[in-house]
Amino acid sequence: MSLTSKPGAGRTYFVADLHLTDERPAATGRFFRFLQDEVAGADALYILGDLFEAWIGDDHGEAVANDTAQRLAALVAAGTPVYFMHGNRDFMLAGRYAARSGMTLLADPTQIDLYGMPTLLMHGDTLCIDDTAYQDFRRRVRHPLTRALLRRLPRMLRQRMARQARAGSEAAKAHKAAEIMDVNEAEVVRVMREHRTGRLIHGHTHRPAQHAHQVDGRECERWVVPDWYARWGYVVCDAAGCALRVGDL
Template sequence: MTGAGRTFFVADLHLTDERPAATGRFFRFLQDDVAGADALYILGDLFEAWIGDDHDERVAHDTARQLKSLADAGTPVYFMHGNRDFMLASRYAAQSGMTLLADPARLDLYGTPTLLMHGDTLCADDIAYQAFRRRVRHPLTRALLRHLPRSWRHRLARQARAGSTSAKAGKPAEIMDVKAEEVVRVLREQQVCRLIHGHTHRPARHLHAVDGRDCERWVVPDWYARWGYVVCDAAGCALTVENSD
């Protein structure tokens, strides 16, 4: 099977050496489905954690080779930062053959203006997370982190993951989902009627009424107990969700 005439979108793979099955699944997906496609867009959280472009997990090196092979064969690969891998920078992108995208990114997708986001900024009711996001994404913070010893950055990443798990346990589920009013605001501001994002791990197609028009929002699945993607062509988009092997 080839992906010719189609564009694929994935997010929230959370690849790590501790989850080799997900890594193998992703590599098979690249070879069996994406090869020959018009493009692959990775909408954040490709990795479980990213401490910098000197990240030393084996999965980082193996993933770079797989993505570079895909790009060299003619399928462009685009990467947007997530909340787990916002430290990924130009060195690793070049090694992987990826083009870095801003969040949000607007593109013409087979004639339909489409907005791409990781999705975390749409969770506007999670005030504590949004404040944390602003702090860690500040250029000075990122510059400081990059200059810390690698062992310190590994320790900070473990602490951040533990803190995130603890914080989620104490929050109502609706706070960690997108805010409908924020979705409408972004669609109106960007003048698009299609949005594709990840982050929430709640794959679905939603409709939002924006100034009298029905606009669609596609949520890309995570790759934990399941895996999947959104694929678009000239006729529209579709969501695929599969159970893990």
């Protein structure tokens, strides 16, 4: 597989919430075209969580997992580094798959120097502190001991547990007010103040937008990366700033 075009040179791309699965080939095809047509030759690609709809472990059996690893590895081999931050759907992704795909794993949050601007990267779920039930669940399931125990379970059992978790999550969302599933504005300001950053890029909420925040008298910016369900998109940054791109699948 060859990735030789250079349309993205001098740019860095950010995606999140692709939720790739064999059941949604349109999103997978759109992602692969995005890698080939836009990201090839870029300074970097950052995947800010939920690359996959569900991830039961690095023995994940869907064809999309293998195909995505090949595409990402080709991108990295051609000179564009790929960085991955765990989301709430693929927090079980570990070093074995990252090595296959050439991805570098990042902690959540991670701060980078993006063309001279200190920029904080997050998946975004920890900003949704009003959803206390989710935050409690997240703390339990993301505990290192819990993840170690889950990885030891038979794959079929993990698959069944993942299906049940997805169904439970969708049922829970139906009974939650929309605003508690979005970020808490005070928490955004607190985090940006703590990290002394003027820019935050995250996903998770599926509400793509550019936001302005006042942090200790400073004008700061927050970029929300789009999901890849009915639409697709990304945030792209260069030395002049960032832009949000959204289109239909």
